[in-house]
Amino acid sequence: MKQIKKGLQILFALGILCVANIFHLEAQTSKFPWPEGKKMALSLSFDDARKSNLELGIPLLNNYGIKATFFVLPSAVQANIGAWKEAIAAGHEIGNHSIIHPCSGNFPWARDKAIENYTLDRMQNELILANEQIRDLLGVTPLVYAYPCGQTFVGKGEFTQSLVPMVSSMFLAGRGAGNEVASDPFFVDLAQVTGMGMDEKSFKDILPLIESAQKNGQWLVLVGHDTKESGSQATYLNMLSELGAYINDPANGIWSAPIGTIAQYVKSAREAVSDTVNNPQLVRISSNGQLRLTAENGKGIGPEIKYMPDWRAFGWFTSKDKVVWDVDVPSGGVYEVWLEWSVSDEEAGKEFLLQAGDQSLKGIVDKSGSWETFKKKSIGKIPLKSGYVQIEFKPAVHFEEEALLDLKEITLKKVD
Incomplete structure (x- = not known):
């Protein structure tokens, strides 16, 4: 009987045995069951609610049918509330990026809002307030959060505390920045989804990240700011055009969706296969x-x-x-x-x-x-x-x- 079981394992590995449930099928080879047999997932995200997103980035993305996640500060959306509501109606996602974007005091511009001088209570109160103001302005309550400057802590030295547990309890997902690897959907902590930069890069620069995610069945989240032809802290429009065409080619096997959409799918899929993988x-x-x-x-x-x-x-x-x-x-x-x-x-x-x-x-x-x-x-x-x-x-x-x-x-x- 033991040899029979060993033979069945080989059959499973070869994909010969058929099963009705896609999650069970994928569990045999430990490949994550992306929808429609896609090779990977890809989310585009943009921080700070830059004006160029409304004027150039979102229209370009709409032309390719790509829905992105925009992490906003309430104060940044107030001047263009109507345009941001149009973006939401087009299927784009709005995420929370805090009230005042606290970062390390090592940045000269952030010294008066240094995250080292924050407490967990202060940060939680500001995130709650940001959610409330975004809801009042745009009619949606964010389900996802992006750590400003990718920093997941408050305090310094012996008083340093992690923001991750709090973000995990408040949001479906939290996105980092400046990371070096895409997220493994089986393993990733949804409160610490990795984010890899796409500002000031050509499509040729981005393609290796995509190809690596395709090979490994990962979830690649790209992080940008402005959407312009050129400039610092800008995701270049020609790169986005090439990327849009690449995403829309079925041969490349990419599922592109906002962070919240993919995070919910990952959460549900992992629960479905948790005891078979x-x-x-x-x-x-x-x-x-x-x-x-x-x-x-x-x-x-x-x-x-x-x-x-x-x-x-x-x-x-x-x-x-x-x-x-x-x-x-x-x-x-x-x-x-x-x-x-x-x-x-x-x-x-x-x-x-x-x-x-x-x-x-x-x-x-x-x-x-x-x-x-x-x-x-x-x-x-x-x-x-x-x-x-x-x-x-x-x-x-x-x-x-x-x-x-x-x-x-x-x-x-x-x-x-």
């Missing part, structure tokens, strides 16, 4: 007070170990295979360890080792009935210190051409 990440305490080390959030290491989305488990094929989790232990103490696994009666009985820092726990893999029958039971207790720890699960014995088990989850429950 192996996406290693730090394990934190769950809402029920447990540490859940699942096959989805662990990293398989070894020559033959495979994550099997149809069983939502890791499968062992050699004694050199293991699974590793990065774990944030909230408080030190003794934790009871629960194992959810499956194994055939023929392969049962091998010894396993759970290693957590300098602590370890050994046990024997009991019978579960079959490879398709998963069971859950307590396998013992282990003391853990608070803070970061790497936890490994692996065979404690050497074997050839056999298997240890299929591992679905290890759950840690504090008992003291």
Whole structure:
């Protein structure tokens, strides 16, 4: 039966087996399911509500049917309220860019509004006020935010605090600036969507960013300011024209939409495939007070170990295979360890080792009935210190051409 399962994995990898659900299909190869089989997503964004956006940029984008996100300050839109409402009617998105655009006091022009002199309360109040004023002026409440100058903090030194948790609670997405890589839709923190600059660049300069995102199935967010023929802090109109034509060529496989539209899609798609995609990440305490080390959030290491989305488990094929989790232990103490696994009666009985820092726990893999029958039971207790720890699960014995088990989850429950 184990060899049959291994053969099915190969069939899945080759794309031979058909499934009805597109999310499930994409989960087999860990490719993000962009709409209509697109290779990547692309969002154009512009900061500060520059007048040139209304006069030149938006008409050009409209000609190509491209909808962008404009991060505005309420004071900047007051002189052209009618034109900004027309932009909204054309499908463009309005985002929050704060009330007074605080930045580091290292910028001479920002010294009197230095973000180092802000507190979280002050910033939150200003973001709420900006949302209210934008709603009153334009009739829309922003769902997305762009960090002014790309800075995600307030304060300095020992008093520095992150704005990210607050932005996460207030907005669907927060966009950075000056970043070096596009966002991985499976991994990205929507409160910290990366933004890469497009001001003062030619299409030839931008194309490598697009090609990299196409190759990796990423979400590329481009950041601009003015939209002009030339000048500093300007996204050049000829670049936008070439980019618009490239986006509209179906052969390039680009889904272009405002940041909020793509962020909502990413959020929904990730929820749909969250328990069928192996996406290693730090394990934190769950809402029920447990540490859940699942096959989805662990990293398989070894020559033959495979994550099997149809069983939502890791499968062992050699004694050199293991699974590793990065774990944030909230408080030190003794934790009871629960194992959810499956194994055939023929392969049962091998010894396993759970290693957590300098602590370890050994046990024997009991019978579960079959490879398709998963069971859950307590396998013992282990003391853990608070803070970061790497936890490994692996065979404690050497074997050839056999298997240890299929591992679905290890759950840690504090008992003291």
